[in-house]
Amino acid sequence: MDGDGQGGVLETVLLGALVDSSLAGVALLDERLRVLRANARMAALGEQRADALRGVALAALAPGLAPALEPRLRHMLEDDAPFVETIELATAGLATRRLEVHCQLVRTTGGARGFLLQVEDTTERWATERRLKKSEAILAESQELAALGSWEWDLSSDKLRWSDELCRLAGIEPGHGPTDSWDWVEHLPERDRPWVKEIIRRCLATGEPFQSEHTLIGGGEERIIEARGRAEREGGRVVRLSGTVLDITERKRAEQRLKEQQQFLDAIVENIPNMIFVKEAKELRFVRFNRAGEELLGYRREELLGKTDYDFFPASEADKFIAQDRAVLATRRALEIPEESIHARKKGIRVLQSKKVPILDERGQPAYLLGISEDITERRRVEAFRLSDLLVRSMEDYAIFLLDTEGRVKTWNAGAERVTGYTADEIIGKPIRTLRDGLDDDSDRTHLAAAAALGHVVEEGPWRCKDGRQIWRVTTVTAIRDDAGNPIFYGTVTRDITERKRAEDERERLFKRLREALRLRDEFLSVASHELRTPVTTLMLQTELLRQLLAGPETELVARLPPLVDRLKRQTDRLEEHVARLLDVSRLSSGRVQLQLSDEDLGKIAEDVVARLREEQRGRPMIHFRAEPDLYGRWDTLRIDQVLTNLLSNAVKYGGGLPIEVVVANEGHEATLRVTDKGIGIAVGDQARIFDQFERAVSERHYGGLGLGLFIVRQLVEAMGGRVEVQSQPGAGASFVVRLPYGRRGEDPSYR
């Protein structure tokens, strides 16, 4: 700008002052874009001094602005249209500066043209605007994200304004929300309307803020919202209500889902048949317990929660549990316990299979201990039963079976079948009494009752096997009880002891025989002492008498001596006879019998004996004798004499004085000697034993003699190869028959 003239000078000065004082950067350029004038602020853009700018090109004045401005300024020479260019400049401090350049064409009075550039630094303003915009965007975004709508109700105009998000929540195009008064109520379901209105009315009346949860109908579906509102007052009157609406549908649904899941989980935990418990990690107190756990341990959960194992179990048991828990928490690894026992309150000792699991918090520290225990007591019992059942079934030496409380057979093993002959099919369900068929009584019932009372009983007795055979067996009956102690079954183990019983019976029989033999020996000794001492006594007294007679007159001696001598002879004979018999018995007992055989007529031998006896007995009783003639054989005369003498003595002794008959006969290969009396006879039961040593049929000691006669007879007859028999009935006499092998001359008769 040239200063030609006063007016021009003033103008220039004014302009200069204006330019210099401007807050904006101001530059005046000529048509060729060289600086005519620029103020300090403008100069600062190019980091130049203002007074040194005259004639400097725009590019030098503001290198950052020139590229954008130059084309447009030149264009303005054509169209004269002012413009505003916004230019962002990177500065030394890296902060971007935003400059707004207002450009216009100016003319001097001389008609010269130039450009007036005003540069305004809008960095701050722009940043503020941008921040505002950004926060609005964030608000909108966050409202959308949070599904947070908002509203205002201006009471003076009775107009309503819904935010975009609130519109979206209600399924309405943003900006098309309700605008008047209570119109919003339309967007609520009928059921919520009255009480929501009531809340709003209260707020209107009192000015108090409110909060409620209700339903909003949006796009055909219901959404749950959390509404908050407050009143604004002016001069004590409520003039405006405003509030937010938060869509909590998802949260509510999530909460509901969580609740349902929790309930579902609870239901599972509660109804699972295994005990489930949770202990807090620090002191191992119970914080959770399920029903199975309550039932197993016999405590209610109120009793359990907050307590530790020491409150419920024996110390040693609790020690063990706690040690496991600590190990699980320390190692942070689950522990499987295949079998452990626990003292339950009501059920007693139970066997558990357990798993203990550590539950860690978000930092990986143990927070809880989860325990799961299955009560495997019954399973173990069943397994044990199966095993023992298998074992029992396979046992063959013992009859093992179960009876029910009525005594009916429930199980039947191989041994039972082997022992009794009944198969399981035949006997199961039948009373065990079946095995006593025809034997005795109802004693099985007694045994079961005894087993119920005492635990177990051992009883012995007979069984009738399927094939009718009777066996002797010993049975152990054990009551098997339920938890309440009532018998539910009886387990029985039976052993067939028939053989043992037989051996015992045999031993008992032998023992009885031995005792009897001892009794007989004692009785024999008693009889023998009588038989021997009586003649000795007589002899002693006779000797005294003889001494007295010798001291008296001779006539009396002569008169009394003969009978005295007779007596002495009889008594000494008697003694000799007894002594001889005893010696015979001694020899016979030890089997030393020497036969002296010679050819004799049996009838003749017998006749001599009979004659002698008749003489001895002086004809009382009568002895009838009959013999077939010429019964020659090789006989031991002395032994046959002894046999017949003994039989005849017995016949005389027990014959009651009635006639006796002696018959000798030839019966084919045998010769027989028969001695028959009509005396007291012998009971059939006694007939076998009378031939034994010391035996006699009459138990009292009436009859004198040593009781050895028939024993000697049998021993001698048998030594001769024969045998002796008796036929008799009590009171009807007795008939003894000696049968001797009929040896011919030259033959050896002593065969057996």
Added chain:
Amino acid sequence: MGAGAKILVIDDDEDLRETVAAILELLGYRVMSASGGRAALELLGSQPLPDLILLDLMMPEMSGWQFRAEQLKRPELAKIPVVVVTASRNFDESALEASSVILKPFAAEELSTVVKKALR
């Protein structure tokens, strides 16, 4: 009571019975004798009662035991003292309630002593 007392001897052994009787007569006693329990009871029923009975135990038909039991059942006989004569060393004499027992074999002197004592 001494000489002149009446004694009943019961024994199935004739020789012994008669020998004992002869000895007792020599000692001055009056003697009755029976060959068994039954004969003795018959005798006691028909004769004046004896002052003492000498009883053998081991006899046929009615033994000394049976006789003694029968005797004790009859009040008129029960009080007659009895000397049991036996060879046995092993029996329960208390059941017989005998005045004394004389064991076979015995000599005349022993018989005399026992009988005197029993009659006292």
